Amino acid sequence: MQVRTRFAPSPTGFLHIGGARTALFSWAYAKRHQGQFILRIEDTDVARSTPEAVQAILDGMEWLGLDYDEGPFYQMQRMAQYKTIIQQMLADGSAYLCYCSKEELDALREQQMQQGVKPRYDGRWRPEDGKDLPVPPQGVPPVVRFKNPSTGVVAWDDLVKGRIEIANAELDDLIIARADGTPTYNFCVVVDDWEMQISHVIRGDDHVNNTPRQINMLKALGANIPQYAHLSMILGDDGQKLSKRHGAVSVMQYDEEGYLPEAVLNYLARLGWSHGDEEVFDMQQFCQWFDLDHITASAAQFNTEKLNWLNAHYIKTCPQEKLITETIKRLKAKGVFAEATSQLSDAIALYRERANNLNQLAQDIAFFFVAPVANNMDVEKHITPEALPIMSAFVTKVSKIDWSVEAIHMAMNDIVTEHQVKFPKLAMPLRVMLTGGAQSPSIDQVMFILGREVALQRINAYLS
């Protein structure tokens, strides 16, 4: 069977982490089976859909590298098709007109809630053999409802949750076209999944409840029923549900915050899915391994610490060229202008091992390009009166050496020997003078990259 999956976001906001994982799994499943991955924009809610949101979703997909074989399709451009099918259903009796007003429906719902029963449409306009329907009221545009089977059960073997059965008696006749004639979500999904020949519907488990209705409609249309895989939700770092109000952020924000897409992808892949003990793998590997059998049925809590760890890994293994580009961009955002020089490259090479974030990496090496403002506590602690003569001697010595890491290191050794002090007595003040802080890689390497002129200038600023 040809595997065809789809990602079908509604453009009412950015692509968040949960949507990204859903897209990732659908994408990977298609890749794994040499199938097609389709992007479909579900924009039938005209009031809430925006072109900006469409763009945000496209941007997010692109940043993550989730390419699609077909689409993006826009449901608003498929209106004619939906309406044709609605007419057919009306004609063959699988759908009918309902003249209930919203007010009537609200009253019904409220009454049912009070009685402690599941709120649902009571079928007052549903045609039935031997049943007399009310007379359609004047001037009320009807909605179209799907005539859901009233008996029996709908069941499917969910690829992540196992068999799920719902009694048709639990379902009501859902509206498939609004009073203004526009089709609703559940109906459009059905038509699209059918016509786009989707073989596997991989989506969030907030859609579990829609599935039986969709299956019933698919059956009424004589369509094949796709396989369903419902993914559990992703909770925030605090275990709370993610929402626009609480913690849900665009995947693009991870870019802004200094994460590499490789890290986000790897992290997301392991959130709710596993392949034995494998933790670190690229998307090519993931696409070879990915299966629906190893998806967890329970919700997963997001863990930024682990994402950071993966980000550190991908910063270490990232091509140097990409790191240079990223760092220049991020330095610029801090108002530090650097060019792709060998000095920048050397600085990155020296610091990339210790960074778990691109913004941090930029921050760490900014002092190479802009004189640092030293931390007062570090200055007090390390640049003591006793340190100054040592530093003076060091300046004198280092002014005359060949400019190499080895020579600088030897000079440092000579000075500590001559002054009979431990190495840190020289290294620490030097570190503070050169970098502005007490933490850095080997200071001889830092000094070498900084260059003799700038290094001496920074030291002398403390000596005068």
Add this chain to the structure above:
RNA sequence: GUCCCCAUCGUCUAGAGGCCUAGGACACCUCCCUUUCACGGAGGCGACCGGGGUUCGAAUCCCCGUGGGGACGCCA
């Protein structure tokens, strides 16, 4: 309220009746490396929600309970 889903270390997870004295990873702690901080290396801490079954044997299967979550729109 009604229906549906879920339940292993703090977190992500391995686990398909004996391989489990429950494995890995993040975090945390200790030690090593060391020129500070990281990185890296070696250890450590740490979990099967509760109760009943089924079975020679259950983290794994069944039931009940409890706790979480989701859905009940002319939203998607």
